[in-house]
Every structure is written in structure tokens, then in C-alpha cells.
Amino acid sequence: MRATRPPQAVQPLRLPIFPTPLKSGAGFKPEHLDAILADSRKVGFFEVHAENYMGEGGAPLAMLERLRADYPIFLHGVAMSIGGEGPLDREHLARFKRLVRRYEPQVVSEHLAWSTHDTAFYNDLLPVPYTRAVLKRVVRHIDEVQHTLGRTLLLENPSTYVTFNDCEMGEIEFIREVARRTGCGLLLDVNNVFVSATNHGFSPESYLADFPLHLVCEIHLAGHATEADDEGKPLLIDAHDRPVSSEVWALYGQVIATLGPTPTLIEWDNDVPEWAVLKAEADAADAILAAHATDAHPDLRHAG
Template identity: 65%
Template structure:
């Protein structure tokens, strides 16, 4: 297991000029640089912003200038998409070093990556590919998570995948696999509710049963996103985790069930293609915030009024 004690304090002292922003109970959105003027002009722009780490691995330029401006006023969540934690080969040391540099540079409130693989030798694929859920895979992925956490000095949140195929060689369920990773590494989890719905629909299992077996106590962030409907070669419904539209009603319902059980976990609206104007994206985050607020713990004043 990674030894994380004391790392957060050392990182907090690394850049004392950065303000500390609370993220608990907030809903946020993916940060898109074209929205920056609208965000800065908005009297109530929202809770936090998430960025893909790989978009900021250059040394400077306009992307960093925009992110630095956002970081002044809002919590930031750093989300990696190319670490290939589930891959069979060792982690790319230079990529991990750049990832660490971003963590130290921006001191994000949350840091996450995917339970997937996306590389082969020196090639990076534009996909998050599934992996078999076996004891051998658990051991390999746990080692990768430990390496990331020891390098960045932070607890990593691991995101459940959206899947379109299953491996016959798997010997455990996805939720059992994820619980074992948490047990061995001390990592946290990023629960993507849309991914649960997509995978359950594509593979014919119950999204409710999956969530009932998911270790919600270890979830540090939630993702919501839109998906697209297609047909497979047999004419059956196939859902694609496309991030190109609003959150579906069925996903909203699952999300409210999760929040009712687990409390107001920071929640992000992902929208990564066919990107709308800022007010459209903000409306999705406002809907998530309303659900979070409904399930927020009562304040002392509210408890007194309830007893009166």
C-alpha cells in the first residue's frame, strides 16, 4: 500500500501563493478555454472545474494562462486520461513526471485517473480500453496505482470504465475488482454514473445492482455525462459514452439514488465534444447542485427549527 501520510502537508507548503478552495458538496463542469470570458463575467459561475491533465503538459502558453486564472477563484480537479493504469507494460516515467508537475503546479483539490489502458509500446490510443478482472490484473493495477500515489504524494481517485465487451477470462465482477484495488492501495474512487448506465445497458446487467455493490464510502468524486444511442451488428441497442450532450433522465435518477445513500459528493458534468455555450453547461451543473443541496446534512439552525 502507498504511504501517503504527510504528503498533503508538504504539497500545501509547495506553493503558498495558491488559495485553498473547498470542494465538498459542490457541482462543477469541465473547463473549456472558450468559456473563460463567460465564466469570469458570470456572477454565479458554479462550484469547481475539471481539466484533462494531458491538455496541460506543455510548459506554458495560453492553456496554462487560462487554467491559472481559473485556479485563482475556483477549486480544480485534475483528471488524467492517458496513464494507462490498467495496461500490461510499466507506466511511462516521463508521462508520470509531467503529471506530478501539474499536481505540484496547481495543487488540485482532486486527482483522478481511469481503470483502463490506452497504450501499446510507444503508441497512445484515443480510447480507454477494458481489461480482464483477474487476480493477476489486480496485482498489476495495484502496483501501478501505488507508483502513481507515491510519485504525486496524493490519494488517487480511480474511475470505473464504460465497457462494450467483457472478457471470458474474468474471475471476479468489476465491483469486486475495484473493492480489492481500494483495499490493497488505499486509493479513492471516482464514480462515473453514466459509465455505469452505459455498461449495464450494453452488457445486460442491472445498474442498480452494480451501484448496490459499489464501495460508495470510498468515492471522492462523481462524473455525469451524456451518451449516444446506436445499434450493434445484431440491431441491438448500443450506448456510447460520447460526452456530447446533456445527462440522460435515467442517469439523473441513478445519481439521485447515489447521493441519497452517500451524501453530497463533489460532482462533475463532463461535456467534451459538440461543446455548447456556457449557459447550457452551467444549467447541467445547477441541476446537479440542486440534488446535492437536497441531500446536504442539516445545519445546526435547521435541526433546531425541525425540533421546534
């Protein structure tokens, strides 16, 4: 798999090389480190937000280094603002590159979203209109990221609460075209699909049937909250603050039945529970992965 092969050896490797974990993993929270190291049953991998490890030194980097000795690390950027109209922040990209060099992550991913406008960083994944002009700049930004890092990037589908008037194509057409032009891989967030489908009234099953699954190298699962929109209809919030919903588990099962075992992350970022609770979610994903261990559709397993 393109996106999960070991990094090019620009310097002698001093970190263990792991095979692609066709298992579940968890979003790493520093408060879980003791429990993780004491746990005799290992998860497949840990994923971290790149930005939280961009300090100069100290405990965060030491903790990540400790974790990296035992586990594959997936590096997930949340602030590159790939969908933004301004140029990429070169300093930020350079910091990202230092992390890739230092920790040799198994997977590097980012979002189809923007988070910076002018000089303000909003710390949220804000939506992009699906137009040809936006497509062009997203392609330009991903090219720059992949060229700078020397790595294939996985792009994650967003969860959205609004749509725009002047869209020139659908989300899947947009994502498919970005992948075609940049050669990037895809990170399929099944909860995001369910959240957006509910919020905008489309069928998540149809979305997944159209989605270019052959480019998917990682899956995200998370819990969402339910609010009401302007007309009193359900408005789902991608809150990552509770267990994965039964609807999302069902969709995930369908995806894995088609795609075969794929690294799957459980995200839990607000009201973070103790490690055992998060681990139980990862176990639930593993049960589905194991049930479909032999289901890999040969046409969908793209070669590297």
C-alpha cells in the same frame, strides 16, 4: 476526506485553499473562459484533463492559472494507462507531478483502463480483463502514481462495450480490491454505470447497491449516444456530447440520497455547447445535491 484535503505543503502555498466543494462543477473548455469569468454565479469547481496542460508554457497554462485563482481545480488524467501491461511512462508521470505541484489540485483522478500499448497511444479508454494478474499490475501502477505524486488518487469506473472470456472476478470486486490494496479513493461515473449496464445487460441499481460508495469522493455525469449492437439491441456510447439522460439523473439521485452531497462533475467533451447550457446541467445536479444536503449517511462519510 482523504482525497480532497489540501496538498501537503512541500513549498509555501501561494494559491488559495478551498474547502471540498460539495457542489457541482464543470469540465473546463478554454472557449468558455470569458463566459465563466463574467458569470456572477460560480460553479463549485472545474476539472481539466491533465494532458492538455502538459505543454511548456503559453496560454493553456496561463488560463488554468487564472481559473485556479477563483476555483478549486480537479486534475483528471486520461492517459496514464494504469490498466496497461507495460510499465508506466515515467516521463508522463513526471509531467503529471509538475502539474500537481504547480496547480495544487483539489482532486487527482485517473481511469481503470489502458490507452498505450507498446509505443502507440490510442487516445481512448480501452477495457481491461478482470483477472488476478491484471489486478496485480493495476495495484502496482496506482502505488507508483500515489507514491510519486504524494497524493491519493481517485480511480474511475469505466464504461465498456465488450467483456472478456477469461474474467476471474466482477468489476466491482476488482475495483474494491484495488482500493483495499492501494488505499486509493474512487470516482463514480454514474453515466458509465448506466452505459455498461445497458451494454452488458445487468441492473445499474444492483451495481450501485454493491459499489463501495464509502470510498467515493467524486461523481461524474455525462450524456451518452445510442447505437445498436450485433443483435440489434441498444449499444450505448459514452459520447459526452449531449445532456445527461433522465435515467442517469434518476440513478444519480439515488446515489446522492445514500451518499449525501459529493462533488459532481458534468462532462461535455464533444459538440461542446455554450457555457450557459453546460452551467444549466451543473445547476440541475446542484438541485439534487441541495435536496439531499442533510441526507448524508454518517456511516458513509469516511474520515480522513
